[in-house]
Every structure is written in structure tokens, then in C-alpha cells.
Amino acid sequence: MNVLIAYHSDYGSTEKMANAIAAGMKVSQSDAVITLKSTEATGLNDLIDADVIVFGTSVHMGSMAWPMKKLIDQAGKLWMDGSLEGKVGGVFATGGGFGGAGGGVEQTMISLYSNFLEHGMIVIGFPKSLPAYADGGLQWGPYGRTGNHEGMPSGISDAALAAARSYGAHLAETSANIITH
Numbered sequence: 001m002n003v004l005i006a007y008h009s010d011y012g013s014t015e016k017m018a019n020a021i022a023a024g025m026k027v028s029q030s031d032a033v034i035t036l037k038s039t040e041a042t043g044l045n046d047l048i049d050a051d052v053i054v055f056g057t058s059v060h061m062g063s064m065a066w067p068m069k070k071l072i073d074q075a076g077k078l079w080m081d082g083s084l085e086g087k088v089g090g091v092f093a094t095g096g097g098f099g100g101a102g103g104g105v106e107q108t109m110i111s112l113y114s115n116f117l118e119h120g121m122i123v124i125g126f127p128k129s130l131p132a133y134a135d136g137g138l139q140w141g142p143y144g145r146t147g148n149h150e151g152m153p154s155g156i157s158d159a160a161l162a163a164a165r166s167y168g169a170h171l172a173e174t175s176a177n178i179i180t181h
């Protein structure tokens with residue numbers, strides 16, 4: 001199983017979530033080949049080569065950061081020939097703003113899924129029965145709040161990283177079942 005985790009991270013928190021998802025996937029599927037790349041370093045061939053594509057981004061102005069949108073728009077070429085159809089997709093996000101996870105985390109994750117579904121991909125959410133969901137999960141995937149009360153970056157919580165590992169394990173196990181059958 002080839003996995004691509006492509007993420008946008010300015011201050012490192014979203015990257016830590018990406019690493020935690022990879023760690024969780026490895027616990028579940030030790031033979032998974034996992035490639036972690038920033039959105040800037042991700043090419044269309046990385047998407048084509050993956051069985052499982054995971055997109056993660058920090059929230060910028062209520063939605064995904066523009067480098068993630070740039071990658072998504074560039075991958076529009078792949079919509080033409082359907083080369084991502086049938087691949088498995090998962091998402092995660094971080095937000096620094098006020099409220100439980102910052103303003104726009106859910107909208108961001110839903111937008112990422114919308115793109116996957118446009119390609120004909122199969123998307124995997126985050127069931128609430130799984131470990132660490134209660135403190136770092138939404139039905140869409142794991143999320144983390146990364147800002148303090150002044151709105152400045154303050155890092156990612158252990159709860160968010162635990163949710164990311166839990167989601168990673170679930171995503172890998174579910175993907176393995178889908179890919180095999």
C-alpha cells in the first residue's frame with residue numbers, strides 16, 4: 001500500500017499531525033510505504049503513484065491555505081482522465097483561531113473531501129468510537145487548535161496528536177481492506 005501524506009504547514013504543527021498520522025498508519029499496516037511531502041514538493045506523479053492520499057492543511061482565513069489549493073487546482077488535470085478514481089482519501093487540519101479548533105477547521109476538511117469526491121475517490125472519516133476522538137476528532141478527521149488567547153501560534157496538543165495517530169491506524173486498516181477487495 002502506497003500512501004502519500006501531503007500537507008501545508010508554516011509553523012510545524014500541521015507537519016506534526018502529518019507525522020502522527022504516518023506513525024498510526026505504520027502501527028496498523030507495518031508494510032505500508034508512506035511518503036510525507038509538503039504541498040509545494042508534491043507533484044502530480046506522487047498523487048498518481050499513491051493508493052491512499054491524505055491531505056492536511058492549516059486553516060487560513062476560514063479555509064485551506066493557498067498552497068494546498070494550488071496543488072488541488074494543478075491536480076485538476078488528473079480529473080480529465082480519472083486517474084485518481086478509486087483511490088482512498090483522508091484529511092486533517094489545524095486552526096489557530098478562537099473556539100474549539102479555530103474558525104474554519106470543519107469547512108477546510110469538508111472542502112478537501114469535496115475535491116477527493118470530485119475525483120471519484122473513496123473517503124474515510126473518523127468514527128467517534130475510536131481512541132482519542134473525544135479530544136481531537138471530528139467526523140471528518142483529526143484536528144488541532146494551535147493558537148493561544150492572543151491568536152499567536154502556541155503549538156499542537158498531545159490530544160490532537162493522539163487523535164491523528166488513532167485516525168492514521170483506522171485509515172490504514174480500512175484502506176487495506178478496500179485495496180484488497
Ligand SMILES: Cc1cc2nc3c(=O)[nH]c(=O)nc-3n(C[C@H](O)[C@H](O)[C@H](O)COP(=O)(O)O)c2cc1C
Binds near residue numbers: 010
Ligand atoms: C494567513 C493566515 C490566516 C489564518 N487564518 C486562520 C483562520 O481563519 N482560522 C484559524 O483558526 N486560524 C487561522 N490562522 C492560524 C493558522 O491556522 C495556525 O497558525 C496553524 O494552525 C498553524 O499550523 P502550522 O504550525 O502547521 O503552520 C491563520 C494563519 C495565517 C498565517
